[in-house]
Amino acid sequence: MKRVLILGGTGDAAKLAARVATIPGIEAIASLAGRTRQPSVPAGNVRIGGFGGVAGLVSYLREMSIDFVIDATHPFASQISFNAAAATAEVAIPRLLFNRPAWEKVNGDRWIEVDDIAAAATALSNQAQRVFLTVGRQELSAFAELESIWFLMRVIDPPSPDTLIPQGLVLCDRGPFALDNEREILIQHKIDTIVSKNSGGDATYAKIIAARELGVKVVMVKRPPTPPGEQVSNIEDAIAWLQDNL
Numbered sequence: 001m002k003r004v005l006i007l008g009g010t011g012d013a014a015k016l017a018a019r020v021a022t023i024p025g026i027e028a029i030a031s032l033a034g035r036t037r038q039p040s041v042p043a044g045n046v047r048i049g050g051f052g053g054v055a056g057l058v059s060y061l062r063e064m065s066i067d068f069v070i071d072a073t074h075p076f077a078s079q080i081s082f083n084a085a086a087a088t089a090e091v092a093i094p095r096l097l098f099n100r101p102a103w104e105k106v107n108g109d110r111w112i113e114v115d116d117i118a119a120a121a122t123a124l125s126n127q128a129q130r131v132f133l134t135v136g137r138q139e140l141s142a143f144a145e146l147e148s149i150w151f152l153m154r155v156i157d158p159p160s161p162d163t164l165i166p167q168g169l170v171l172c173d174r175g176p177f178a179l180d181n182e183r184e185i186l187i188q189h190k191i192d193t194i195v196s197k198n199s200g201g202d203a204t205y206a207k208i209i210a211a212r213e214l215g216v217k218v219v220m221v222k223r224p225p226t227p228p229g230e231q232v233s234n235i236e237d238a239i240a241w242l243q244d245n246l
């Protein structure tokens with residue numbers, strides 16, 4: 001029996017864990033960081049919480065006799081991806097990065113592409129009044145000083161009361177989001193600009209389509225770099241990699 005650790009926190013990781021569970025001779029353990037109060041827990045074996053940096057992950061891989069790691073974390077969860085690269089190198093086991101394709105700008109999109117969240121905040125000043133902020137709870141404080149802008153902040157869990165957040169309205173909801181829903185939000189709140197990470201995938205793409213339809217600008221945060229190594233962009237290729245390595 002071989003054992004694969006799937007680093008998760010994404011819908012793709014949950015789908016991958018469900019697929020791996022059907023392969024004879026392989027046991028999958030899915031790992032979540034434990035950020036959300038009621039996570040969508042993948043089927044099968046699941047562990048929740050950080051490992052304690054690279055050293056903690058190295059110990060975990062050894063203690064649990066992990067044979068392979070598939071890093072299927074969110075494209076913006078950069079720390080865990082680099083930790084996984086360092087830890088698997090130290091333990092000398094194969095690692096695969098599941099990296100879903102980024103969204104590409106198409107005709108009609110009014111994107112302002114920026115390198116990071118701080119640059120997104122800078123890009124808003126002087127050119128936005130009512131902003132739909134969809135970058136997650138952990139990034140809200142980067143926009144708190146933009147006092148002349150009203151924000152609709154969509155998050156899974158509400159920010160803690162001691163977090164500095166911008167002025168506006170917090171909307172707690174979890175994807176996938178339908179196009180009608182996104183169109184309605186942009187119209188109802190008279191949104192002129194969306195801030196989005198370039199997450200890729202279908203679950204949160206409808207807001208980008210709605211923005212295109214309504215001529216709303218999108219400040220699009222580019223992805224952070226990924227560690228070197230093997231990458232796939234779909235579940236079938238991840239399964240094939242695992243079977244090749246068995």
Ligand SMILES: NC(=O)c1ccc[n+]([C@@H]2O[C@H](COP(=O)([O-])OP(=O)(O)OC[C@H]3O[C@@H](n4cnc5c(N)ncnc54)[C@H](OP(=O)(O)O)[C@@H]3O)[C@@H](O)[C@H]2O)c1
Nearest residue numbers: 008009031032033050051052053073074076077078079080
């Ligand atoms: N960043 C986003 O925009 C985003 C969006 C949707 C979902 N997520 C998911 O939310 C989780 C946290 O994201 P993040 O951006 O805060 O991550 P991060 O900055 O890359 O990681 C910070 C720390 O969180 C722990 N961690 C992260 N992912 C983990 C996992 N799958 N299993 C166990 N520990 C994990 C690790 O702690 P230790 O050092 O203690 O091991 C890591 O050093 C990720 O699993 C990611 O897939 C993130």
